[in-house]
Amino acid sequence: MIKIVVCLKMVPGKLIDAERSGLIINPYDLFVLEKLAEFKKTTDISVIGICMGGESAREGLVRSKALVCDDIYWLNDIKFAQADTIATTKTLSAAIKKYIPDADAVICGGHAIDGETGQVPAELSEKLGITYFSSVADIESFGHDSAVIVKKDEGSEMTVRCRYPFLLSVDSFLTYASNLNIIALKRAQKWEYKIISSEELGIAQTDCGAAGSKTKVINSVNIIYKKESIEVGGSIKEKADHVKKLLQQ
Amino acid sequence: MDKRNIWVVCDAFDHVDSFTGQLISKAYQLSKESNGCVQVIFLGDTSEDELKRCALYGADEVVYQHCETKDERLWLDILSDIYSSIGADVIMFTNSDFSKTLSSFFASRFEVGLTADCIDICFEDENGFVFERAAMSDSVQARIICIDSQCCTCTVKKNAFVENVINEVKELSIRKWDYKGSFNTDDTYEVISCVKREIENSADLDNAKIVFGVGRGVKDKETFDLICQAGKKYNAVVVGTKCVVDDGLLPKKYQVGQSGRSIAPDIYIAFGISGANQHLVGIRNSRQIIAVNNNENAPIFNIADVKIVADVKEFIKEFSE
Numbered sequence: 215m216i217k218i219v220v221c222l223k224m225v226p227g228k229l230i231d232a233e234r235s236g237l238i239i240n241p242y243d244l245f246v247l248e249k250l251a252e253f254k255k256t257t258d259i260s261v262i263g264i265c266m267g268g269e270s271a272r273e274g275l276v277r278s279k280a281l282v283c284d285d286i287y288w289l290n291d292i293k294f295a296q297a298d299t300i301a302t303t304k305t306l307s308a309a310i311k312k313y314i315p316d317a318d319a320v321i322c323g324g325h326a327i328d329g330e331t332g333q334v335p336a337e338l339s340e341k342l343g344i345t346y347f348s349s350v351a352d353i354e355s356f357g358h359d360s361a362v363i364v365k366k367d368e369g370s371e372m373t374v375r376c377r378y379p380f381l382l383s384v385d386s387f388l389t390y391a392s393n394l395n396i397i398a399l400k401r402a403q404k405w406e407y408k409i410i411s412s413e414e415l416g417i418a419q420t421d422c423g424a425a426g427s428k429t430k431v432i433n434s435v436n437i438i439y440k441k442e443s444i445e446v447g448g449s450i451k452e453k454a455d456h457v458k459k460l461l462q463q
Numbered sequence: 464m465d466k467r468n469i470w471v472v473c474d475a476f477d478h479v480d481s482f483t484g485q486l487i488s489k490a491y492q493l494s495k496e497s498n499g500c501v502q503v504i505f506l507g508d509t510s511e512d513e514l515k516r517c518a519l520y521g522a523d524e525v526v527y528q529h530c531e532t533k534d535e536r537l538w539l540d541i542l543s544d545i546y547s548s549i550g551a552d553v554i555m556f557t558n559s560d561f562s563k564t565l566s567s568f569f570a571s572r573f574e575v576g577l578t579a580d581c582i583d584i585c586f587e588d589e590n591g592f593v594f595e596r597a598a599m600s601d602s603v604q605a606r607i608i609c610i611d612s613q614c615c616t617c618t619v620k621k622n623a624f625v626e627n628v629i630n631e632v633k634e635l636s637i638r639k640w641d642y643k644g645s646f647n648t649d650d651t652y653e654v655i656s657c658v659k660r661e662i663e664n665s666a667d668l669d670n671a672k673i674v675f676g677v678g679r680g681v682k683d684k685e686t687f688d689l690i691c692q693a694g695k696k697y698n699a700v701v702v703g704t705k706c707v708v709d710d711g712l713l714p715k716k717y718q719v720g721q722s723g724r725s726i727a728p729d730i731y732i733a734f735g736i737s738g739a740n741q742h743l744v745g746i747r748n749s750r751q752i753i754a755v756n757n758n759e760n761a762p763i764f765n766i767a768d769v770k771i772v773a774d775v776k777e778f779i780k781e782f783s784e
Contacts, residue, residue, distance in 0.1 A: 303571055330722070331579035336567030345651045346535070348564055362655065367560055373655040380651070428576035428612040432590060434603035438743050443754075443770040453771050454781035457753055460769065461673065461697050461730060 215258050216356050216378075219314050220246055220283070221306055221322040221338070222265040224274040229327050230389050237267075239274045241387035242323025249353055250321075251282040251393045257356050260284050262317075264309050266294050266302060272407070280394055280402035287313055293412040293423045299333040301426035306334070307341035308417045309410065318378035319361060320344070324385040335383035345380045352386065467499040467552040471522075472542065472566075475507025476533050477559060484520050484626035486555045486619055489584060491521025491629060493553070497586040504545060506530050506538055511637070518635035519628050528640040535561060536649065539568045541642045546573070551614045553592055555584075558618040566618050576609030578617040582725070591615075597721050597744055622669065622725055668717070673699035674728040676719065676746065679706045680735020680756060680775050687712060689779045690734055696783075702726070704742045720745040735775040738763030 222243050227234030230241065239247070250261050263283040265271055268290060275286055287309055294305055310317060320342065325332035339346035349367040360377045366385070412422060419425050446456045471486045483503075490501045503517045505527045514525045526549070528541050542565070554569070556562040558580055570577035578594040582604065585593050590608050592615050598605040609615040668674075675694050681687050694701045701717065708718040719726055721741040731749035736742060738754070738761055746752065747766060754767035757774045764770045771778065 299567075299577065300570060300574055304574075331577075332563060333567045333570070333577060333579055336564045337571035337577075340539075340568045340571040345649065346564065346568075347652070349560060366660075370657055370659045372657045374652050375655055376652045428570075428574060428609055429578060429594075429607050430610050431598075431605045431607050432593070433606050434598055435595075435606060437604045438740055438747060438766060440765045441768060443764055443767045445770040445772070450773055450777050451781050453755075453773055454778055454784075457732065457755075457769070457771070457782065460751070460753065 215260050216318045217260050217262065217314060217316060218250060218356075219262050219264060219310055219317045219320045220250065220278075221320065221334070222247075222263050222274070222278055223323070223326045224265065224267050224271040225326055225328045237270050237274055239277060239391075240323050240326045241389050242325065242327075242384055244323075244391060245386045245388045246321050246323060246384055247278055247281045247283070248388055248391065248393055253353075253356060254282055259356055262287070262314055264306060264313075265289065266297070266305055268292075268295070275407060276399070276402045276405075277391060277394060279405055279407075280398040281391060282393075286407055288407050288409050289415065290409045291411040293419060293425075296424035296427065297422060298427035298429045299331055299337055300428045301422050301424075302334055303337040303341055304426055305415070305417060305422045306338055308415055308421070310338075310342060312415065319356075320379070320381040322381065322383050323387070324348070324350075324383045332383070335381060339381040342379075342381065345376065346383070347374065347376060347380060348383045348385075350382045350384045350386075353382070467494075467497050468550055469494050469497075469499040469501050470551045470554040471501070471503050472554060472556045472562065473503050473505045473517075474533070474557070474559070474561065475505060475509040475513070477557070477561070481626045482557050482559075482621055485622070485624040486557065487517055487520035487522055488627040488629075489619075489624040490553075490555060491627075493584060493586055493592070494521070494523075497592070499552070500524065502526060502549075502551070504528075504542065506541060507533065514637050515635060518633045520626065521629045521633065522635060523633065524636045524638060526638045526640050528642050530642075530646070532646060532648065533561070534648065535564045535568060537646060538565055539572065540644050541640070542569055543572060544642055544644065545640060546614075553584075554614060554616040556616070556618045558620055563618055566616055570616050573613065575614050575616055576607075576612040578607050578615075580620045581617045582620050582623040584617065584619075596620075620725065622727070668700050668702070668724060668726060671700040671726070672729045673697050674719075674726055674731050674749070675699045675701045676731060676733045676736055676742075677701060677703045677707050677712065678733065678736030678742070679704065680737070681707070682735075682776070686735075686776045686779055689783050693779065693783050699732075704736055704739070733763055733767070734779065736763050737761045738765065 223240045224237035227238040263286040266289040322335040351366040352364040354362040469490045473483045556566040583595040702719040703713040727748035733754040753769040754763040755771045759772045
């Protein structure tokens with residue numbers, strides 16, 4: 215059995231759809247879950263989800279469980295909150311080392327659609343000491359001792375065989391789940407999710423959350439400065455001519 | 464007190480364009496504000512002349528490690544070696560995919576602050592180095608400092624800074640580093656096949672003086688084609704908002720806005736763009752913004768120099784005559 219860890223982040227639904235409230239599974243993570251759900255039909259894989267999040271993450275975790283996850287570690291503690299990428303990496307790394315130290319593969323969405331730093335996957339691979347593959351567009355197969363992936367980056371498209379263990383950063387995304395069925399969803403809703411506190415994880419306070427962060431947002435500034443615009447009146451032709459004149463200058 | 468070391472990590476393989484020149488220029492400016500010393504950490508295979516050019520933009524020192532392999536893990540070890548020896552207060556990387564990985568590895572190894580895709584950096588007496596990046600889906604820019612961190616690292620967005628040849632004559636010291644670790648390649652993977660893709664050249668967009676922007680208000684292909692035609696006539700590059708790119712009208716390299724490119728042409732004409740902040744972030748440095756939209760209250764008019772309330776389709780028909 216091939217053990218695969220998926221790092222999950224729940225993000226504001228309104229980032230994809232202004233009407234949507236609450237949190238959704240980060241679209242890049244969702245692609246990974248759907249992909250693994252397909253593989254599960256033909257390959258002997260075990261999928262373990264890890265997610266740092268508060269109570270609002272529950273709905274996304276239920277869907278993740280329903281889609282493909284055999285097990286989920288829910289890192290839910292106020293002490294984990296307000297973590298920057300360094301603190302997030304240390305927390306996820308501690309959880310993986312403690313609960314799934316023999317993972318064959320760790321797969322992360324390339325970036326979260328809130329935040330968008332895209333730093334955690336590489337940082338995590340460094341902490342775990344495993345090979346890192348970025349810009350993964352697709353996974354072709356999971357073999358006995360290696361997997362085959364497709365990497366698409368700035369200059370090339372490569373098919374690569376990667377020996378376990380490794381960490382993938384996936385650049386493909388999905389905004390809706392297609393593999394979700396009602397029965398699985400109902401079962402997932404009834405399931406008991408393992409909530410892991412910082413004590414249970416055994417992580418030092420200075421290694422997680424705001425206390426473990428190395429960066430901090432001190433404030434925000436408005437960058438869109440309003441201007442007084444000159445309105446061009448007249449007929450459509452006059453307006454068009456005005457612009458043509460401006461371009462000729 | 465000791466001078467602050469401000470590093471710019473330069474990748475010889477990728478050094479063809481002005482990206483690292485932009486970073487060195489910024490580092491020079493910061494060094495003046497913070498009593499710093501600009502050190503360019505140059506990795507790869509290059510000539511003495513190329514190293515000397517760093518002085519043009521304000522470098523004080525170049526630390527050069529000759530290396531024929533471009534590999535993130537190897538470069539991490541080399542950078543770590545140099546860092547452990549001479550230290551740094553600020554490390555600037557470009558935001559190429561390679562640099563994003565390299566900087567993430569470095570920040571994780573040394574547990575230091577890393578800010579992604581900076582669009583500005585400044586030095587303030589009370590806060591030290593402040594890094595600015597676009598905040599999530601907003602018209603605001605987050606200002607970030609490093610806390611409890613031996614050095615501050617960041618990746619920088621292309622064209623965030625301007626390449627600037629300095630006025631003073633600088634004495635540049637070139638130090639050849641002698642990394643004693645191994646240069647063995649990783650055997651945990653094997654490339655089965657590799658197809659080279661045409662590298663998306665963005666020089667046309669970087670240098671364009673006139674740019675036409677297409678938004679959701681451009682509702683049909685006919686209107687879009689007319690805009691492109693007009694673009695050819697005026698030698699303008701046609702770009703689009705995220706919606707337009709997501710719809711497949713334009714390739715990603717022409718997406719302008721928060722998650723796309725930033726541009727600063729002389730004239731930017733926005734056709735049917737409502738003016739969501741995510742897009743405005745990418746065009747705000749244009750010299751003159753002309754906006755065409757049939758909604759007189761569209762937010763784009765808040766930052767336009769010239770306001771044209773008109774149906775885009777009707778307008779472009781007249782405009783293309």
